[in-house]
Amino acid sequence: xxxxxxxxxxxxxxxxxxxxxxxxxxxxxxxxxxxxxxxxxxxxxxxxxxxxxxxxxxxxxxxxxxxxxxxxxxxxxxxxxxxxxxxxxxxxxxxxxxxxxxxxxxxxxxxxxxxxxxxxxxxxxxxxxxxxxxxxxxxxxxxxxxxxxxxxxxxxxxxxxxxxxxxxxxxxxxxxxxxxxxxxxxxxxxxxxxxxxxxxxxxxxxxxxxxxxxxxxxxxxxxxxxxxxxxxxxxxxxxxxxxxxxxxxxxxxxxxxxxxxxxxxxxxxxxxxxxxxxxxxxxxxxxxxxxxxxxxxxxxxxxxxxxxxxxxxxxxxxxxxxxxxxxxxxxxxxxxxxxxxxxxxxxxxxxxxxxxxxxxxxxxxxxxxxxxxxxxxxxxxxxxxxxxxxxxxxxxxxxxxxxxxxxxxxxxxxxxxxxxxxxxxxxxxxxxxxxxxxxxxxxxxxxxxxxxxxxxxxxxxxxxxxxxxxxxxxxxxxxxxxxxxxxxxxxxxxxxxxxxxxxxxxxxxxxxxxxxxxxxxxxxxxx
Amino acid sequence: xxxxxxxxxxxxxxxxxxxxxxxxxxxxxxxxxxxxxxxxxxxxxxxxxxxxxxxxxxxxxxxxxxxxxxxxxxxxxxxxxxxxxxxxxxxxxxxxxxxxxxxxxxxxxxxxxxxxxxxxxxxxxxxxxxxxxxxxxxxxxxxxxxxxxxxxxxxxxxxxxxxxxxxxxxxxxxxxxxxxxxxxxxxxxxxxxxxxxxxxxxxxxxxxxxxxxxxxxxxxxxxxxxxxxxxxxxxxxxxxxxxxxxxxxxxxxxxxxxxxxxxxxxxxxxxxxxxxxxxxxxxxxxxxxxxxxxxxxxxxxxxxxxxxxxxxxxxxxxxxxxxxxxxxxxxxxxxxxxxxxxxxxxxxxxxxxxxxxxxxxxxxxxxxxxxxxxxxxxxxxxxxx
Numbered sequence: 001x002x003x004x005x006x007x008x009x010x011x012x013x014x015x016x017x018x019x020x021x022x023x024x025x026x027x028x029x030x031x032x033x034x035x036x037x038x039x040x041x042x043x044x045x046x047x048x049x050x051x052x053x054x055x056x057x058x059x060x061x062x063x064x065x066x067x068x069x070x071x072x073x074x075x076x077x078x079x080x081x082x083x084x085x086x087x088x089x090x091x092x093x094x095x096x097x098x099x100x101x102x103x104x105x106x107x108x109x110x111x112x113x114x115x116x117x118x119x120x121x122x123x124x125x126x127x128x129x130x131x132x133x134x135x136x137x138x139x140x141x142x143x144x145x146x147x148x149x150x151x152x153x154x155x156x157x158x159x160x161x162x163x164x165x166x167x168x169x170x171x172x173x174x175x176x177x178x179x180x181x182x183x184x185x186x187x188x189x190x191x192x193x194x195x196x197x198x199x200x201x202x203x204x205x206x207x208x209x210x211x212x213x214x215x216x217x218x219x220x221x222x223x224x225x226x227x228x229x230x231x232x233x234x235x236x237x238x239x240x241x242x243x244x245x246x247x248x249x250x251x252x253x254x255x256x257x258x259x260x261x262x263x264x265x266x267x268x269x270x271x272x273x274x275x276x277x278x279x280x281x282x283x284x285x286x287x288x289x290x291x292x293x294x295x296x297x298x299x300x301x302x303x304x305x306x307x308x309x310x311x312x313x314x315x316x317x318x319x320x321x322x323x324x325x326x327x328x329x330x331x332x333x334x335x336x337x338x339x340x341x342x343x344x345x346x347x348x349x350x351x352x353x354x355x356x357x358x359x360x361x362x363x364x365x366x367x368x369x370x371x372x373x374x375x376x377x378x379x380x381x382x383x384x385x386x387x388x389x390x391x392x393x394x395x396x397x398x399x400x401x402x403x404x405x406x407x408x409x410x411x412x413x414x415x416x417x418x419x420x421x422x423x424x425x426x427x428x429x430x431x432x433x434x435x436x437x438x439x440x441x442x443x444x445x446x447x448x449x450x451x452x453x454x455x456x457x458x459x460x461x462x463x464x465x466x467x468x469x470x471x472x473x474x475x476x477x478x479x480x481x482x483x484x485x486x487x488x489x490x491x492x493x494x495x496x497x498x499x500x501x502x503x504x505x506x507x508x509x510x511x512x513x514x515x516x517x518x519x520x521x522x523x524x525x526x527x
Numbered sequence: 528x529x530x531x532x533x534x535x536x537x538x539x540x541x542x543x544x545x546x547x548x549x550x551x552x553x554x555x556x557x558x559x560x561x562x563x564x565x566x567x568x569x570x571x572x573x574x575x576x577x578x579x580x581x582x583x584x585x586x587x588x589x590x591x592x593x594x595x596x597x598x599x600x601x602x603x604x605x606x607x608x609x610x611x612x613x614x615x616x617x618x619x620x621x622x623x624x625x626x627x628x629x630x631x632x633x634x635x636x637x638x639x640x641x642x643x644x645x646x647x648x649x650x651x652x653x654x655x656x657x658x659x660x661x662x663x664x665x666x667x668x669x670x671x672x673x674x675x676x677x678x679x680x681x682x683x684x685x686x687x688x689x690x691x692x693x694x695x696x697x698x699x700x701x702x703x704x705x706x707x708x709x710x711x712x713x714x715x716x717x718x719x720x721x722x723x724x725x726x727x728x729x730x731x732x733x734x735x736x737x738x739x740x741x742x743x744x745x746x747x748x749x750x751x752x753x754x755x756x757x758x759x760x761x762x763x764x765x766x767x768x769x770x771x772x773x774x775x776x777x778x779x780x781x782x783x784x785x786x787x788x789x790x791x792x793x794x795x796x797x798x799x800x801x802x803x804x805x806x807x808x809x810x811x812x813x814x815x816x817x818x819x820x821x822x823x824x825x826x827x828x829x830x831x832x833x834x835x836x837x838x839x840x841x842x843x844x845x846x847x848x849x850x851x852x853x854x855x856x857x858x859x860x861x862x863x864x865x866x867x868x869x870x871x872x873x874x875x876x877x878x879x880x881x882x883x884x885x886x887x888x889x890x891x892x893x894x895x896x897x898x899x900x901x902x903x904x905x906x907x908x909x910x911x912x
Binding site: 319341383427 | 816
């Protein structure tokens with residue numbers, strides 16, 4: 001069936017004008033430039049893979065494409081015509097459907113209701129459930145899932161089945177381009193194969209697919225061309241998906257677009273001192289297992305690994321933001337209560353979280369209140385705050401970190417990403433932390449401000465703070481850290497002094513680990 | 528485009544200056560503009576009162592009546608302000624007032640008061656309020672129940688318990704000392720009004736000058752960030768509801784003095800008046816932002832409105848309609864402000880089309896703003912540059 005439909009609509013064989021062209025797309029949010037000149041062109045009938053680390057701008061880009069965000073600059077052409085995708089309805093009318101990672105289904109409605117939501121099958125305002133059920137059933141059968149009953153309540157379905165309902169919704173209208181945001185994340189091996197089959201059928205009919213995934217082997221299997229995003233920019237576009245080596249793709253994603261100056265490592269004073277942070281056999285069920293490490297005062301430990309390897313979870317568990325299943329965390333010899341952030345903070349641990357805005361900052365509050373949040377007790381006598389001393393202390397930190405502007409009464413939301421990160425760091429500096437955990441410290445930080453953050457981290461270590469840095473950028477880990485742990489799929493696969501590792505060695509380790517465990521997982525699924 | 532962006536810093540620096548200017552006690556610092564708007568609304572209401580009912584409105588006794596009426600709901604609203612800024616809601620306040628008043632006027636309690644001192648009744652009322660608030664807080668913070676549901680349940684249960692204890696009868700306060708103390712006045716100002724003023728002042732200090740207050744803003748503004756900064760969010764939440772319960776206990780004492788009774792019907796729909804006052808006072812229902820001054824003004828506006836309506840022989844039904852309209856208008860305004868704060872860009876774009884009306888609202892990052900009209904440069908004025 002598919003082959004007969006394919007040729008007339010102009011499949012991959014006729015790559016004349018691209019179906020979709022995006023040029024120089026810029027999207028600025030308060031404090032951060034999420035897209036900074038993105039180019040993308042998608043041809044009818046191809047699977048175009050969009051790659052990039054978390055925060056590279058993929059989600060923002062697909063929201064622009066779906067009409068949910070308006071770009072501040074740049075041009076979108078649809079079949080060669082410049083278009084404005086003013087809102088999601090406009091995008092849908094053009095035939096652009098988006099299947100989001102968090103599925104946007106109404107759990108309490110039936111499958112058929114969801115498929116035709118907003119375009120209910122009706123006559124004179126009376127819905128025609130039978131017609132809707134039949135049509136939805138046909139769509140699901142076409143997707144290879146006839147077992148999903150159109151009358152079933154969506155909330156009762158598995159994640160994979162829900163995804164198929166989303167897909168059926170996309171197909172229920174005249175769709176030309178489907179954006180799939182990490183569709184395989186919720187699927188097991190067999191379901192992924194099935195998804196690929198569906199994707200191939202769609203492309204054979206001339207539909208274009210923009211496919212987002214972190215799993216490179218999938219991209220090799222289903223993709224035609226690759227576009228890599230990094231820091232809101234397109235770093236490579238139109239790469240052939242099958243011929244481009246994995247190493248090249250990962251280097252594009254994790255490598256440096258610009259060479260950074262890393263601060264010089266010094267012989268840290270505490271080399272012989274007792275470790276301040278000792279993690280033993282720490283495990284979090286389903287995330288990572290048996291992680292052990294120790295950090296001495298003045299040492300920077302780096303955790304390298306890909307997204308989903310468990311690196312952030314390790315940090316959060318050490319901090320007590322997640323409750324460890326087994327294992328212990330000791331700070332200056334005292335054992336921390338698992339799952340108790342306040343206890344960790346009292347013991348002198350600080351965390352600069354990955355999602356700075358949602359986890360780290362009170363965006364509507366002034367800078368000084370964000371800086372003093374973790375050390376309020378210091379400025380209070382019997383709970384009564386001394387406003388002057390508090391502001392003064394915040395101002396000192398702001399000046400020491402060269403925060404711009406130094407006006408501590410300003411709302412944090414008006415600051416750039418780099419300066420927001422400085423506010424988070426200032427919070428822990430003010431507390432005189434002994435252990436500082438940094439999760440992606442340069443995420444969303446303008447390229448220019450990164451070296452400053454690096455210098456700051458090193459200066460902290462020189463003061464005797466034990467620092468743990470998580471980063472998806474391998475050169476960043478290697479440049480900053482004294483020791484490096486390589487994490488792959490929830491396990492530490494290597495540990496070595498940073499000087500003994502190079503980017504390629506780490507890449508190999510990361511990929512070996514990922515490949516080995518991925519294979520195992522697949523086998524496990526079959527068994 | 529870059530020029531429009533650079534238009535922001537000057538606006539920011541003026542807010543800084545405004546903040547400096549308004550320091551000292553800092554009572555009106557913060558959302559000065561909004562509170563000023565409320566003061567204007569209250570003054571307008573007074574003008575209407577003075578014009579429609581001259582002689583009777585502008586009268587010391589009438590003003591004291593307004594204040595005395597405002598006192599009970601005012602005290603509860605102060606507690607409510609904390610709960611709402613902390614990201615919660617307390618629907619049980621009216622029922623807690625009833626329960627506290629009944630418990631504090633049982634024969635047993637009154638007998639103890641007679642033997643010892645009427646302070647026993649006060650302590651009982653406050654402890655009952657605090658205890659019920661503690662239950663609210665624990666259920667919400669540790670039981671992870673939605674605050675709306677948990678306090679709705681408490682509303683039903685507490686009033687039911689009050690009925691059981693009182694056996695549906697109104698209990699008369701016997702203690703003369705109690706009635707004389709709370710029914711009296713100091714230099715012509717009723718004790719109830721003084722209590723309200725003290726509670727409001729204490730609430731202001733607690734909110735703006737203590738670690739507790741600061742943490743309340745943090746917990747309501749971004750609970751996850753607060754937790755990761757080492758704040759014990761659950762424990763703090765419990766304290767917020769205890770605080771609200773304590774204000775209910777105090778309000779119960781005041782109501783017992785005003786009516787000389789304890790009754791399971793006391794404080795009916797008090798929660799609506801309190802939440803309404805807090806909301807028109809500019810406190811965001813989603814938490815993280817709000818002021819005590821705004822709440823007090825909100826209470827005064829509601830009470831004055833009622834007084835003006837009564838003096839003009841308008842029905843309480845008409846009054847209820849007017850209250851509803853005021854709440855809607857206040858929340859509409861609030862949403863504009865919140866949207867402006869969260870998405871200044873969109874706001875600026877939206878403001879470009881309708882022109883002047885949007886300029887009247889302090890859009891954008893309006894928190895420490897000056898009076899609304901004084902900062903046209905922020906939202907309304909941005910597009911032309």
